[in-house]
Amino acid sequence: MTQNTIGNILEVRNLTKKFGNFVAVDQVTFDIQKGEIFGFLGPNGAGKSTTIRMLTTLLRPTSGKATLLNYDIVNQSDKVRKHIGLVAEKIILYDRLTARENLEFFGNLFHLPQTDIKERTRKWIARLDMENWVNAQVGTFSTGMKQRINIARALLTEPDILFLDEPTLGLDPQTTHLIRQFIRELNEQGVTILLTTHDMLEAEELSNRIAIIDHGKIVAQDTAENLKKIVSEKDHPTLEDVFLQITGTQIRDTGNERMTPTHGHRFGFRKTSRVR
Amino acid sequence: MNTFKDLWQIAKKDLLEFARDKLRLVTFLIMPMFMMIMTGFIFPNQNTLKNISLGVTNQDSQYGQKLVETISVLKLTGNNPAFQIKSYANLDAIKDGIKKQEISGGLVILEDFTQKVNQNQQAEVTLVEDPSNPQISALVSQTLMQTVAAFGQQIGIQKINLLLNSLSPVPEQSQPKDNSALAILAPVGTKLESIIPGNPNYFEFIAPGIMAMIVMTAVLTGLAASIAREKEQGTLDGILISPINRLAIILGKALAQAIRGLIQGAIVLLLAFLLFGVTIHGSLFLVASLLLLGIFSFVGLGILVSAVATEQETATQLLFMFQFPMLFLSGVFFPILMMPRFMQQIAHLIPLTYAINALRKVMVLGAGLPSVQTELLILFLFGAATLAVAVPVFKRVITK
Ligand SMILES: Nc1ncnc2c1ncn2[C@@H]1O[C@H](COP(=O)(O)OP(=O)(O)OP(=O)(O)O)[C@@H](O)[C@H]1O
Ligand SMILES: [Mg+2]
Numbered sequence: 032m033t034q035n036t037i038g039n040i041l042e043v044r045n046l047t048k049k050f051g052n053f054v055a056v057d058q059v060t061f062d063i064q065k066g067e068i069f070g071f072l073g074p075n076g077a078g079k080s081t082t083i084r085m086l087t088t089l090l091r092p093t094s095g096k097a098t099l100l101n102y103d104i105v106n107q108s109d110k111v112r113k114h115i116g117l118v119a120e121k122i123i124l125y126d127r128l129t130a131r132e133n134l135e136f137f138g139n140l141f142h143l144p145q146t147d148i149k150e151r152t153r154k155w156i157a158r159l160d161m162e163n164w165v166n167a168q169v170g171t172f173s174t175g176m177k178q179r180i181n182i183a184r185a186l187l188t189e190p191d192i193l194f195l196d197e198p199t200l201g202l203d204p205q206t207t208h209l210i211r212q213f214i215r216e217l218n219e220q221g222v223t224i225l226l227t228t229h230d231m232l233e234a235e236e237l238s239n240r241i242a243i244i245d246h247g248k249i250v251a252q253d254t255a256e257n258l259k260k261i262v263s264e265k266d267h268p269t270l271e272d273v274f275l276q277i278t279g280t281q282i283r284d285t286g287n288e289r290m291t292p293t294h295g296h297r298f299g300f301r302k303t304s305r306v307r
Numbered sequence: 308m309n310t311f312k313d314l315w316q317i318a319k320k321d322l323l324e325f326a327r328d329k330l331r332l333v334t335f336l337i338m339p340m341f342m343m344i345m346t347g348f349i350f351p352n353q354n355t356l357k358n359i360s361l362g363v364t365n366q367d368s369q370y371g372q373k374l375v376e377t378i379s380v381l382k383l384t385g386n387n388p389a390f391q392i393k394s395y396a397n398l399d400a401i402k403d404g405i406k407k408q409e410i411s412g413g414l415v416i417l418e419d420f421t422q423k424v425n426q427n428q429q430a431e432v433t434l435v436e437d438p439s440n441p442q443i444s445a446l447v448s449q450t451l452m453q454t455v456a457a458f459g460q461q462i463g464i465q466k467i468n469l470l471l472n473s474l475s476p477v478p479e480q481s482q483p484k485d486n487s488a489l490a491i492l493a494p495v496g497t498k499l500e501s502i503i504p505g506n507p508n509y510f511e512f513i514a515p516g517i518m519a520m521i522v523m524t525a526v527l528t529g530l531a532a533s534i535a536r537e538k539e540q541g542t543l544d545g546i547l548i549s550p551i552n553r554l555a556i557i558l559g560k561a562l563a564q565a566i567r568g569l570i571q572g573a574i575v576l577l578l579a580f581l582l583f584g585v586t587i588h589g590s591l592f593l594v595a596s597l598l599l600l601g602i603f604s605f606v607g608l609g610i611l612v613s614a615v616a617t618e619q620e621t622a623t624q625l626l627f628m629f630q631f632p633m634l635f636l637s638g639v640f641f642p643i644l645m646m647p648r649f650m651q652q653i654a655h656l657i658p659l660t661y662a663i664n665a666l667r668k669v670m671v672l673g674a675g676l677p678s679v680q681t682e683l684l685i686l687f688l689f690g691a692a693t694l695a696v697a698v699p700v701f702k703r704v705i706t707k
Pocket of ligand 2: 079081196
């Protein structure tokens with residue numbers, strides 16, 4: 032295992048998370064290079080969000096380790112926090128605060144100078160086309176508007192790496208387009224991005240490299256182009272063909288003993304236990 | 308220093324969110340009023356004795372009539388007469404009236420009342436109680452007995468004066484005063500010396516307890532619910548991903564709740580003053596400090612509960628389990644000294660007990676800082692100790 036490899040912003044080694052006896056993330060190992068967009072794909076319940084939560088210091092790994100800019104995510108979590116931005120599955124904004132109040136609040140938590148908060152708020156708000164709404168309460172926003180402010184929030188610290196957990200989920204084509212465009216732009220400005228999505232086209236279009244995780248394990252890791260070579264039956268396979276070939280066509284939410292309703296907005300149920 | 312700034316940021320944000328939530332704001336303001344009015348009227352005191360319907364059967368014209376008049380103009384508080392007199396034909400009619408709940412008690416004066424008085428026999432009146440309402444009954448009976456006794460004493464004094472005059476007729480100017488008659492009638496008197504002016508009522512006893520109870524339960528549930536809500540909605544991640552001290556998060560949330568708690572406490576005090584005539588004899592600043600320390604003593608517990616409870620509802624239910632027995636054990640309604648021994652021992656493990664005790668000393672007895680410093684110290688230690696446990700637990704659980 033090589034540490035401090037030049038060019039890697041993130042190095043993940045045998046990262047594992049167990050919830051009770053259930054292994055949600057199983058010995059995951061991968062690197063993310065500075066400046067790349069890393070597609071992190073996998074079926075529902077594969078362990079993508081859990082991995083992201085560990086890498087963003089929100090969840091303590093059961094075993095294994097990961098370093099971000101050579102800072103250990105567990106022992107140097109405060110250092111790590113200063114370099115990352117997170118767009119999680121749930122939108123991190125307060126409905127009863129205005130867009131600006133939200134950004135000010137989160138900016139203050141990072142002890143950013145007021146001038147920086149003001150300047151960055153202005154900049155991102157303008158780029159994301161939210162100027163007319165900055166003083167309105169977030170609770171009155173559509174999902175697309177909320178997500179744009181949510182992304183601005185994640186960018187307040189000007190992070191080196193941005194974790195995007197399904198950032199275009201439930202958005203209309205216009206907002207999706209805007210956000211994809213914006214992701215590319217940020218990347219061009221030097222921001223490294225870890226992107227999770229169920230949209231194979233989006234993944235292929237944006238990612239430099241792709242990792243596929245299933246049942247908590249990384250099962251493939253390469254460029255989209257190379258991954259497509261796995262599929263032999265088709266002349267022009269899509270990333271979806273690759274995904275289905277690797278992870279199978281069986282739906283993940285069947286065959287579990289324990290089903291609990293989620294508070295999520297997308298799926299009725301989430302698997303809490305799995306027969307392995 | 309940064310911790311204080313962060314703490315304040317969190318508190319400010321929580322308060323702003325709260326102030327914009329109309330529904331929560333309304334319940335927040337109404338809850339203490341509701342509790343206060345409920346408890347205030349459930350526990351009757353002299354102040355509640357007004358316009359009570361009293362059934363009277365009076366078959367006597369002279370003294371009997373006078374006694375009824377005395378009772379009908381009796382005022383215990385303000386300008387309201389204590390009793391509304393309704394006439395009934397006889398004892399059975401009064402009993403019927405009580406059963407129909409037309410009246411809360413009755414008084415029967417028979418036709419030979421004046422006659423017996425004049426013949427130096429003991430005259431009697433009959434009181435009828437309403438057993439379905441023991442608390443009001445006790446107050447009514449007590450008041451009526453006192454009134455009748457005072458009335459009787461008046462007659463006695465007149466009689467003794469007559470007697471004294473007939474024994475040794477004296478010149479006009481040295482007529483025996485009522486005093487000497489009174490001294491013969493009641494040779495031993497009792498003078499009540501209280502350490503505070505006025506006469507404290509039961510409500511003065513329970514008001515500090517109710518205030519502490521309302522404030523602390525509100526803060527406890529509010530804190531746990533506020534953390535659980537942010538957990539559920541995912542916004543807590545936004546705070547946790549920042550490099551601020553975890554203690555600042557907890558204390559910031561607690562501060563927001565404490566400020567809300569103090570406002571509720573002030574509402575309670577104002578209502579106690581306006582509706583039930585409760586006055587604070589000690590310093591308001593000391594009362595506020597005691598409340599704050601009382602709140603502080605609960606923060607650790609609130610954090611522990613929200614650490615184990617993943618959802619808002621679970622947190623609220625868990626807390627209810629704590630709160631219910633606490634209300635009875637901490638001496639809000641009954642003095643702790645009246646409890647069985649083992650319950651007293653449990654009571655001394657609950658911080659609310661000390662807060663209420665100290666508040667009572669300050670509010671009712673006008674005690675100063677020196678008399679409550681033990682309680683202040685205990686509250687502080689309790690808060691610090693529970694926080695010392697709760698913060699590491701919170702840190703662990705939150706990243707589990
Ligand atoms: N706090 C938790 N306690 C118990 N099980 C959990 C917890 N968080 C996640 N899991 C389980 O771990 C597994 C991985 O969940 P995770 O959210 O990481 O999946 P995902 O790849 O992000 O899926 P999706 O595409 O649905 O977002 C799931 O089976 C989930 O039920
Ligand atoms: Mg997920």
